[in-house]
Amino acid sequence: MESATIVLTLFASMLGAAIGSFLNVVGWRVPRGESIFSPSSRCTSCGKAIEWFDNIPVISWVILKGKCRSCGAGFSFRYALVELVTALLFAGAMLRNGPDLLFVRDAVFISLLVCAVLTDLDHWIILDTVSIGGTIAGIAFSLVPGGIGLLTSTLTAASAFTLFLIIRIVSTIILKKKAISTTAPEGHEEEEDEFQGGMGWGDIKLAAMIGAFLGPTSTIVALFSAFVAGAVFGVIVLARGRDRSVPVPFGPFMALGAVLALFAGPVIWGLYWQTGKRSK
Ligand SMILES: [Zn+2]
Incomplete structure (x- = not known):
């Protein structure tokens, strides 16, 4: 070196x-x-x-x-x-x-992700400055030389946002059905709107931020990795007998996936399609 x-x-x-x-x-x-x-x-x-x-x-x-x-x-x-x-x-x-400016872009992205992890772990919130401000920053950084470009950045942010919004809506409907069948305990009706252990608005806005920085391929890798990591964590936690009703924030898994995708997104994407072809 x-x-x-x-x-x-x-x-x-x-x-x-x-x-x-x-x-x-x-x-x-x-x-x-x-x-x-x-x-x-x-x-x-x-x-x-x-x-x-x-x-x-x-x-x-x-x-x-x-x-x-x-x-x-x-x-x-x-x-x-x-x-x-x-x-x-x-x-x-x-x-x-x-x-160069791409280092600055990655450094800003990493800082935003770290901040999201910290506030989500302790307080179940992701600051709008991080998610919405970060989305704007990601779109701005798409314009630097070697960046992913304005259109790609904006479209990926919008797609990731929409995808997570759909997941939220669908899972809310499923959870509501469950809630009716188990009847909510007295005095907890007002909590119904609070989403338990699922996709919060913070996560939806964070998905847009990740999309704005990473572009389509790496965003798919990031979000997919987040779900895999979340599922693996869930299985381990259940196996160790943790109370299932204690919710786990999803933001840290998204940040983990995003960092993985930042450094190895195209590689992982390539490996996936290679393996896919070979197994056919
Ligand atoms: Zn002291």
Whole structure:
């Protein structure tokens, strides 16, 4: 590997770690209605401000062994993991594109996906800034040299949105039928509209965002992978005896599929059709 490539990849991973750190803050504060920029990072246990030298992505977590310097309260390993994963994905995007606008596009896409995962895991929401704003960003990035093009981007976003909308409508009808046959418990009638363990509006808008960035082939790979991953997870969870009525957010599976498709979409697509031909 050329030394310039190594330096650029290192730079990309440091940028990714820093943005992962910022996304941790966004994922914690925005759903709680707090400002992203002030106050500075604080320990959620003792409230003491975290000094900059204790706030270096991944490294500080390792040095402090995941504990607050003042009160010793544990910081979830998840914070460091988010920083690490974002760093690795940014490095991958740099290796894939080199230092051009396509790297910026992939970096923005990755950041949006990480943000969607964090808020969906904790709060069951995907911010409109991420899904709708992300769709607009994806369409804008389709215009950069080497991008997928305005028409492709817009049409894929619209198709993915429509597909997920149809899935929602169909599954709502099926679940409603089930609900009637089991009769909802007293006082829970108002929850009927809240979709349990299925496609929420956040997921539908996220599908549009993924479509806008990836274009048709990779979007099919992404969404298909999401359903496969979700199904596998469901089987494992059921086998381990988890309560079936506890819903699992679907956004993280979509993000997983999207990342897979971003880096290997055309390869997976090619493999699928090759295997298909061979089995005939
Ligand atoms: Zn503390």
